[in-house]
Amino acid sequence: MLRFALRRAASALLTLLGVLALVFGLVTAAPGDAAALAARAGGNRAVAISPEALAAFRHLYGLDRPLTERFLTWVWRAARLDFGRSLLDGQPVTLRVSRALPATLALNTAALLLATLIGVPLGVMAARRPGGRLDRISGFVCDALFSTPTFVLGLVFLLVFSGWLRVTPLFADTETGLRGFLLPVATLALASLALIARFVRVCVAAALADPAALAGRARGERPSEEIRRALRRSSSAFAAMGAVLVPSVVSGSILVERVFSLPGAGSLLAEAVFARDLPTVLALTWCSAVVVVAASLVADVVAAALDPRTAREDEVTVPGVAA
């Protein structure tokens, strides 16, 4: 078990290093000279910059160093959470990111919690009678939710609740407080809810069709006990589902923040992309990769702890997802 966890952790570190290399490659391969871009970002675009100034700038930022040296320096700094200064206002990137993160974390956590609290019971109830009325209705609703872009759902919510009913604010600023969070959380939760409910339904229905469930029924198990055992048997798959859920929630929250003008990491990313503020873009990309890799590491280890069979396979397979 410990060996499996260590091996998974090593592979996670390798993946993160790969992410850094990929992002670094994107930056160096991108058209446009970083020095010219950065020098121009502060002031008037029309003013020509002398070659000497550019050379001095390159030297100052180490852009005249060999590629491998730059990469290693960058990795070392990223590991210490030092991403340099924003090209937009000269503030340390880490400061800007850490100011934006609490709102995003609150949004994502609340949405995942809400989605789990509703999605799991819904999936279990649908699984008790596959093909029954509840199963068909929830299947249809989840299918519709799968086909709705998160930001479209948010826009329609805004139109109905803020535009027509006027019960929620149009912009989720810091002043609007919790009321401003209602719609973003609901929007983000609905997208994950569909995934959770369908996933739980598939797993529990499979566990209930298992001979083990038949044996339990023959012993005279009560339905509640039967469900409890079915959940227990599919618990390792649920852990794997967490790893699938996290990246989709992160992607969704970028758009949701944008829709509701929520000042979080997603808004910061969009803003940084427009301003071509590369250090901030890189820091946020790095953050999201760390979150996703950490989630998948935890999910794999938890799955292995719940069901040691999964530790023996080279990769965790999730029933229903790409069989």
Added chain:
Amino acid sequence: MTPARAALRRAAIAFALFPLIALLAPLVAREKPWVSGRGGETIVSAPVPFDPDAVDLDRRLASPGRRHLLGTDELGRDVLSRALHGTRLSVAAGLLASALALGLGAALGTLAGWAGGRTDRTVLLFLQIVQALPALVLVIAGAAFLKPSFLVAALLIALTGWTDAARLVRAGTQRLKNEAFVDAARATGASNARLLFVHVLPHALPPALATLPYVLGSAVLTEAGLSFLGLGAPPPTASWGRALAEARNLLPGAWWCILPPALALFFLVWTARRLGDAFLGRRGDVQSRLA
């Protein structure tokens, strides 16, 4: 016809409506009349007689009425005409990105499964790296460095969407390459290429091909998100995502600017997913990772 085949046909017809609209949009929604008289007077006008980019500042934000069936946006452009033309972008981006993603996934999956060993591990590591980044983050980060355009968006979406296809093809190739019939073909002296293309791939590819509708659906969603953020095809190309971003700023008014592109997006993705379900002959299972 079996019920499954009938369902597949219905789903295919429903989905095919969108490429059809995309093809016909320039004909249906245009200012130039279908038939005009010698003096240039209109005899038969197009059903939606407005160009998607035609600005009419006298009729800004007109609500749906007889002249503009679905109203106009903040520049007085016809919403229906823009929604019809927007189909072109979404359908083209979805088709191109999903085809590229499947091609890339199939190529890398075959390579990994057939070669095995170090090649296999390298491809798997690469796959893990791409999956470590949420699709939208990778696409946005890429868009930050490249000039936004239709092609860049499609390419970036393909670069994030190939992993599931690669996994499927890799698993299929691995399983098949040790089958008795492949050994038999090898014993008769078939070349590696023949073994791969004649004996293995015809069985390894279909599972990945069946996921095409889902990949297409999520590609359309990602493209719309990218356009919504202003990182898709640049203006004045009519785009559902950007139309929604513009409508966001008009809230609480102008509901007619939100609903047409929102519903169009929903139905395009929905019909694509239904087609995927019909392919697989089942419904409701969690089939694809959501973007």
